[in-house]
Amino acid sequence: MKTSSICLFVLLLLTFSSVFGQKKTLVLGDTLESSISKGEQHTYQVWLESGQFVHITVEQSGIDVAVTAVNPIGEKIVELNAPTGIQATDHVEIEAKTSGNYQLDIYPFESPADSGKYKIQVMELLSPAEYKQRLITERVQHEATIQALQEHLQQNAIPIHHIEAGNDFNDLRLLKKILQDVKIVGLGEATHGTREFFQFKHRLLEFLVTEMDFNAFALESSYAACQPINDYVLYGKGDRAAVLSGQGYIAWDTEEFSEMLDWLRSYNEGLPDAKKVRFYGVDLWNNDLGRKSIIAYLSKHDLNKVSAADSIFQILSKLEPDWPMLLDDSDRKIMIDVLPRLQSLISHLAANKDKYIAASSPLEFDQNLQYIKVMEQWILANTAEISERSKYMAENLMYLVDRSSPDEKFIIWQHNAHIRVDESDGYSKFGYMLRKQYSDQYYAFGFRFNEGSYQTRILNYGEAPGDLKVLTLPPAPVGSLEWYLSRTNIGNMILDFRIPSDNPAVEQFLNTPHQVQIANWGYPMSSNYVDENPKKLYDGIIFIEKTTATRPTAHAREAAEKRKRF
Template sequence: MPFVPSWNLRTDAPVALVQSGAQGTFGFGPLEPGRYGLSAVTREGSVLFSKRIEVKADEPGGPRELRVPEDRVAWDVTVVDETGAPLPGAELRVVRVGMPYDDVAFPPATTTGRFHLETPREGSYSLIASAPGFTTRMHPVPRLGEALVVTLERAADEAMRRAAVDWVRRNGLRLQSVEAGRGVEDLVPLQPVLQDVRVVALGEATHGTREFFQLKHRLFEFLVTRMGFTVLALESNFAEMLALDDYVLTGRGDPARLLKGETWDTQEVLELVRWMRQYNEDPSHPKKLRLQGVDMQYSPAAVARLLAYLTKVDPARAAQLQAPLAPLTERNAGTFLRLPRQRHREMSALLDTLAEHFERERGTYTRQSSPEEWTLARQLLRVLRQYLGRVLHEEGAERDRAMADNLLWLLEQEGPGTRAVLWAHNGHVKRGPDEWGDMPMGRHLAKALGPALYAFGFAFHQGAFQAFNMDENPPPERKGVVEFSAPPSPEGSLDDTLARAGAPLLAVDLRALPRGGPAYEWWRRTQLTHDIGFIYSDQGYPAEGSVRALECYDGLLFVERTTRARPNP
């Protein structure tokens, strides 16, 4: 057993890396108090993982034993350059995905760039490949046992980076403020960029940044008042957002209460919702704004609204469906997933049959309600089928495909010429492929809309944000959604390069980049960038991801320093 690393869960860098003796024994230490993982790679390539280790002050560490699992899968990995040539000296990390932290093993580097691995059959895996002079890449392992080729691209040199900074300085649009209500004259240069665009997608590098949310509010006001956009679609559940849409249209309800439980339960989003209501109250605006959700992660509201509609048009069928649909009336899918697989198949068949029934009874149902009510109920049923497909993992990337379909449905319902703003995470709005091989929502939309989709990625250099603390046992004051802080992005990263342009607030139109020269060579390459979702950790959850900005986005919006979004009381 020649290679035994241990790593602190605050970082994926090994804190001890040792080679065992002839009998497979090893030792290292002492270790600082904390939580650690232990892994090993045998000479034959078998990857072993231990349970987590808790090191406490003034307590000696006990012996640990790692065993080669009997049920394991053999597979080969080759790390190559962009020409397909194997990379001598390449290094590989084997990551077994887990919550709240991954397990990581470190096979020794090879002189050929080729690795033979034998891993436990259970679990989901990814690889992190690196080589001197090349950009580190994370690569998914879709199916154990299949040979994999991981391609690394040569890292950009300093001349390319300087050219990228110079191009941003010359062509970036310096914005005056993130706050709405301060005029939009500095945004006017975006009009020719967006004049033929039907959907402007606004990403975000975290789900809890005040400046991102404020800037989206300001951009939405600009797009509404100067360019005729009328729909705001959030990465939020379709059925749950219907009540907020009703508030925006009619004033019914309390928007602060209706935001409860949403990722967007913040003062910044509440201010935007109230602005939309004020806009709609003005009789000089005949075309009213709509606030919609495109997601499908929960089912209770969709079930309740669907049954309410059926109670109106077909009471007998509504009564028949109450019990069969009961497993979908809980927000947590755990109860449903614990049911026997036969029940899962029955639920899927039930929703398929109900969809066929809706089509057959369209005329009857419409006469007893209205065409608009039937259409909405039919969409609620569609969302339930999307939700079921996702929780049962019937298809990969079901969520992003469903969100794209739901946005296109919203555009169709609003009529020809409708223009929408889409609000979601960077990982959903980007046009390019996902690191894991999945198609994000933006890629589906790009196939449908072509250049009529303009996707803005959001980036920041450093600062605070809020996220759900995924630590297993945080202190009481650190439970739930709390404030975190991200340090400056590494030198040479996307965020660092944008910061070197010298503007605290910046818009960059990547469609204007010349397709040639050193600046283009930098922008077409993979770069590190802050990539944080709804979860984070006091123990050092990774803050960096990678992106090919030119492939994934049409433009970028950059904030040099950020603060936490303000939770509603």
């Protein structure tokens, strides 16, 4: 790598402070590997001249770490603290506005592992003149890419005329051709708290149900606790506000989601059961209703097993409310200890399947066995070195699909991180498993936005969930995927990646990793930028230019004030 004479003369040094007070230096191009454990923070400093640019990578191994950078006057300029995986690499890029020491802090973040390693390396160091020339070159490249992308999207993108449901579907008609052979449509989201995402998903739901005969909806929420929502949309049982709050996730307990449930209930009313839209959850948490169902089932058909099952369930019912922020190592030990007893109960039911079915029905037996299996998944996901929650949610959806009628078609609502179709961090995610199982019958829509607000909740490990908090992001940074899409000036749009572009420059763009914004439900670990290859991860993208935060219901606000639910 070429560097200017000033860069050669002034070696780039990073000073590392360990718990023993040792200091190590890293020269441009060298790699420093270090072990790190929970509770530790490793601090580095790099001296930069005003106008210089430095690119530093932090490669994680066996533990997820967060990285922050602070400028010489103490302002935080980089914060990479969204979960990226225990084998991922964080990229820190700093353009020095002033001369002085820039500090990097590295610490374990949202990882079940107690310790691991990371490698830190200075990949690139540019002098002020070199960096200025880099920016000029990139500007020319950006303009050429934007022009090619704009020409492609003007011919192929579907402009979105309306975000809210209740409008005509004229702008969505082309989706009939795109999704004509699709059995499962995955609707992702870059955040769990964007009002426009929720509203447009509601509109897509109405379109897919009324125009394309989709008749099942599955949510990234409790498998067991979504059953009352299904009873409500099918038969009007219960109170809508109560059943929505009962599923447990505050992220879904919003005015926007409530309006969608009202539409589902209205649509189903008066239809024969075979034509109604069903509502399912696929997540692993909040299993109280499942436990009650199993105890009732065993009380009818296997009274001798009630005591053993109840003793297991009592333990799990005390642990589940602590998920995820208050679960600690002692809780995980209890979960590991109780797991063989739970698996023994599963084996007992499976071995006596014929007897149970003869006394009840195949549907009733399968449902109760699945309730227990979801509890097993919850334990496994929370005690493994790498949580496979996403994989287990896919298994639960596949269970529902396998037991549905041949003409049943599913809409699934999850985060982008789940619906994407690649295998990341060496383990299977939701969308990857669906692609393997259903091939092109699964279509994954990622949702992206340029700028705006979204709802989060203050979450810190070791503490009860805190207040709701609205965050606002400025326009997407130069060179990011969202920035390119915004610069086309098309506005809100739908992109389909399954039909290749005739323009090689566009194909290269779509098959090249770009920075994208990733946000989680929890604050402060909510927002980050990571590299994603759009065409490798998704079949299409729904892009919204400007966003606002979802509007929590009164029940949600009350639960947050009382530090309840998640």
